Amino acid sequence: MSPRPGFVLEVDRSTPPTLYWHGERFRMERLPEGSRVIYAPEPLDPLTDPSAAIRHALRHPLGDKDPLPALLHPGMKLTIAFDDISLPLPPMERPDIRQLVIEQVLDMAAEAGVDDVELIVALALHRRMTEPELRHALGDRIYDAFAPNGLLTQHDAEDPDALVHLGLTDQGEDVEINKRAAESDLLVYVNINLVAMDGGHKSVATGLASYKSLRHHHNPQTMQQSRSFMDQHKSELHSANWRMGKLIADSGVNVFQIETNLNNDAFPPAFNFLQKREWEWGVKDRLAYLGASKALDRTPAKYARQIFHSVKAPHRMTSVQAGEVEAVHAVTTDNVWKQQGVVVEGQTDILSMGLPYISPYNVNSILNPILVACLGLGYFFNMYRGKPLVREGGVVIMSHPTPWEFNPVHHPSYIDFFEQVLSETTDPIEIAKGFEESFATDPWYIHLYRTGHAYHGVHPFYMWYWCAHALQHLGAVIIVGGDPAAVHRLGFRVASTMADALEMANDIVGTSPTLTHIHTPPIFMSDVQ
Amino acid sequence: MTPRHGSSRSLLKTRAVRADAALGTNGHRRVAALKRYSPTGIASRAGRRRFPLAAPSWPENVPRPAPDHDLGVDYDTTWSRKYPVRLARAMVLDNVTRPLARVIASPLIRGDEYLTDVGAPVIFAANHTSHIDTPLLMSCLPLRFRHRTVVAAAADYFFDRRWKAGFFAFSLAAIPIERNKVNRRSAQLATDLVADGWNLIIFPEGGRSPDGWGQTFRGGAAYLSVKTNRPVVPVHLEGTGNVLPKGSKGIRRTRTTVTFGAPLWPEEGEDARRFGLRIESAVATLADETITDWWTARKRAVMGTTPPLQGPDVARWRRSWALPETTPTHSGSDGIEWPRRSD
Numbered sequence: 001m002s003p004r005p006g007f008v009l010e011v012d013r014s015t016p017p018t019l020y021w022h023g024e025r026f027r028m029e030r031l032p033e034g035s036r037v038i039y040a041p042e043p044l045d046p047l048t049d050p051s052a053a054i055r056h057a058l059r060h061p062l063g064d065k066d067p068l069p070a071l072l073h074p075g076m077k078l079t080i081a082f083d084d085i086s087l088p089l090p091p092m093e094r095p096d097i098r099q100l101v102i103e104q105v106l107d108m109a110a111e112a113g114v115d116d117v118e119l120i121v122a123l124a125l126h127r128r129m130t131e132p133e134l135r136h137a138l139g140d141r142i143y144d145a146f147a148p149n150g151l152l153t154q155h156d157a158e159d160p161d162a163l164v165h166l167g168l169t170d171q172g173e174d175v176e177i178n179k180r181a182a183e184s185d186l187l188v189y190v191n192i193n194l195v196a197m198d199g200g201h202k203s204v205a206t207g208l209a210s211y212k213s214l215r216h217h218h219n220p221q222t223m224q225q226s227r228s229f230m231d232q233h234k235s236e237l238h239s240a241n242w243r244m245g246k247l248i249a250d251s252g253v254n255v256f257q258i259e260t261n262l263n264n265d266a267f268p269p270a271f272n273f274l275q276k277r278e279w280e281w282g283v284k285d286r287l288a289y290l291g292a293s294k295a296l297d298r299t300p301a302k303y304a305r306q307i308f309h310s311v312k313a314p315h316r317m318t319s320v321q322a323g324e325v326e327a328v329h330a331v332t333t334d335n336v337w338k339q340q341g342v343v344v345e346g347q348t349d350i351l352s353m354g355l356p357y358i359s360p361y362n363v364n365s366i367l368n369p370i371l372v373a374c375l376g377l378g379y380f381f382n383m384y385r386g387k388p389l390v391r392e393g394g395v396v397i398m399s400h401p402t403p404w405e406f407n408p409v410h411h412p413s414y415i416d417f418f419e420q421v422l423s424e425t426t427d428p429i430e431i432a433k434g435f436e437e438s439f440a441t442d443p444w445y446i447h448l449y450r451t452g453h454a455y456h457g458v459h460p461f462y463m464w465y466w467c468a469h470a471l472q473h474l475g476a477v478i479i480v481g482g483d484p485a486a487v488h489r490l491g492f493r494v495a496s497t498m499a500d501a502l503e504m505a506n507d508i509v510g511t512s513p514t515l516t517h518i519h520t521p522p523i524f525m526s527d528v529q
Numbered sequence: 530m531t532p533r534h535g536s537s538r539s540l541l542k543t544r545a546v547r548a549d550a551a552l553g554t555n556g557h558r559r560v561a562a563l564k565r566y567s568p569t570g571i572a573s574r575a576g577r578r579r580f581p582l583a584a585p586s587w588p589e590n591v592p593r594p595a596p597d598h599d600l601g602v603d604y605d606t607t608w609s610r611k612y613p614v615r616l617a618r619a620m621v622l623d624n625v626t627r628p629l630a631r632v633i634a635s636p637l638i639r640g641d642e643y644l645t646d647v648g649a650p651v652i653f654a655a656n657h658t659s660h661i662d663t664p665l666l667m668s669c670l671p672l673r674f675r676h677r678t679v680v681a682a683a684a685d686y687f688f689d690r691r692w693k694a695g696f697f698a699f700s701l702a703a704i705p706i707e708r709n710k711v712n713r714r715s716a717q718l719a720t721d722l723v724a725d726g727w728n729l730i731i732f733p734e735g736g737r738s739p740d741g742w743g744q745t746f747r748g749g750a751a752y753l754s755v756k757t758n759r760p761v762v763p764v765h766l767e768g769t770g771n772v773l774p775k776g777s778k779g780i781r782r783t784r785t786t787v788t789f790g791a792p793l794w795p796e797e798g799e800d801a802r803r804f805g806l807r808i809e810s811a812v813a814t815l816a817d818e819t820i821t822d823w824w825t826a827r828k829r830a831v832m833g834t835t836p837p838l839q840g841p842d843v844a845r846w847r848r849s850w851a852l853p854e855t856t857p858t859h860s861g862s863d864g865i866e867w868p869r870r871s872d
Binding site: 009010011012013014015016017028278279280281283285286289290 | 585587740
């Protein structure tokens, strides 16, 4: 049976309670009659022979690009850059898609007699990956061949010797990227596309860029002008990256882009209930839910987090395309929509969402309050095309425990941002003006970013800027079950139950509001008509 | 308990107040209505539901998946009309179903005199609010109709499992009807059975009312009548929603009224769509008669002011709020039971 498309349910009296993520736990909520629940399309069928598909893509590139074997020759300098730990979510079961693609690229490079090959993790300002994470992404064969020889490196956006300034765009934006990548005869970028924002020129222009370059589009103004940043036709973030990408190409950087699409099969069979529509739950699903939820309710959050972060997704590749950046990305974006697009009629007064334990920036870590805000208002809110799911002045209700808890290794600057900056103001523009530079240039944060596994000092600002469009658009944000102190620090309201949250929302949107719930996992994009 | 007769004014008043509340003209009522709608109230009902311990209920507006090949509309019910099965069903119907229906639903039968002169087969077209509608109506049919009647039942609901198909085919002489799309097989089966002399009970709304109000009638009953040139007897069932409303798991004892209307024949040149509207209008008049009286209902029918079965076109909670009282009593002011009960 072919996978079913997304579905918008109108809740009636026979509708069973709806499952909500709640961090490392679950909640069941009975929504008011007439509410809408949006379910994602079912996972698309994967490629039957991914290796053959990758080979075919490399040999039959899209756009104005020669086949990869024709671009490889002895004596050349080849750099392979690839997406970091932030993709996919949750991390996929072995073999990771990056391993599958890069092994094929290396096979072709070996056949062509290319000796000078280097692999770079396109970190941007993210934390460095650990050895186990790299082994998982690349496989032991690649890791053991390159890492011990110093040929597997992680992009360092603060190493002046490893960066090169390529010039300014016509809008005066600095383009400064990884020197090795820029000076290679061929830069192969291996991308995983999980959301429509990923890939395209953003891969190199962001993933291999410096703070000096990133600040031009990672700012509140860009985010407020992107409606949304998941819709490339209305995304200022996209436009900025495209300007930079063109400058990179004009500078002579030869990019061979490889983009892959995954299906949205995000959890292993034990968690099948997460992705099923509640009324279709069978006995197994109900038992699995009851077992998991009761066990998690009795498990300390720390251990529940460890359990969830050990879960690997059974994502499978649905397509792979390679060649010229823009031609490749056009196909990739279409494929993202095929997997994730759901047509939704009209906006809603209240948008509710259950937030999971994971976001792109806390793999193997804690979803701290800033990341909670970013996941809900930055990501889920922006997963639309056309217009936001929630009307202007509407309310977003998120379900998450939002603990006042941070990982000091991964998120040291987040702690200070939360304590020092959000206690002063939550306005993204004021924050950018008053605090960004001091965090971005703080030597201690830079040291931790370069030598440890810390996100860059400016990263929590970017997470907050990610929320800028939603903060400007919404009348209120309510977090159900959140830690009151942490939620208030974010400038949001806290409710102990969904019923309370709806009562609070009534004060803002009126007494007969419409409610729409986005049922995740898996993620999806709403095409709001 | 609200008096059944001689109290139509008070009933109308109650209804008007509720309608006001629904329209927001009565502040006090409006607050009450909002409380009924409030998520707290809805959440508190969750305690009664046992999902995920129990199997989930199926949302009303989500079509059920296609059943197995020889289930659904493909299920063969021929066996259920064979003589030994009919005999067994008649025994169950007369000795189990009817006494149970009388105990649980205490049916007051009105208008059965219309059936005196009409010859079989006929098509009974009734409104539908509860699973009890079918056995109740079956048990209220006069004897000459009762044991030669089949029931049009939703193929996707009553025939999606083998045990369900067998149970309903036996106990109610149910035949599978495709209600979500036109299906030649199910339409032909019903036509053949009527042509073969079987009476047919059909619920033109296509399913039970989700909120107590009626739904727009579909064209099945009219189509069959036009095709077989047999009359349609409009039937209104009042109070069954209180016995076993949709979504409820328990049965409550209450009184019900089964009102038969005059048989309707398709007029010369009248197509099924227009005839269907006439059937719906006739059932709406019977509904009006149940909450007012025969004369008022007749006058309103002639003037075209009969309240529609579907209720007001407003938000769900307001529709719910505007529902009329549905607990009829069967005795007049002097305590003498009238009209007569079913024998």
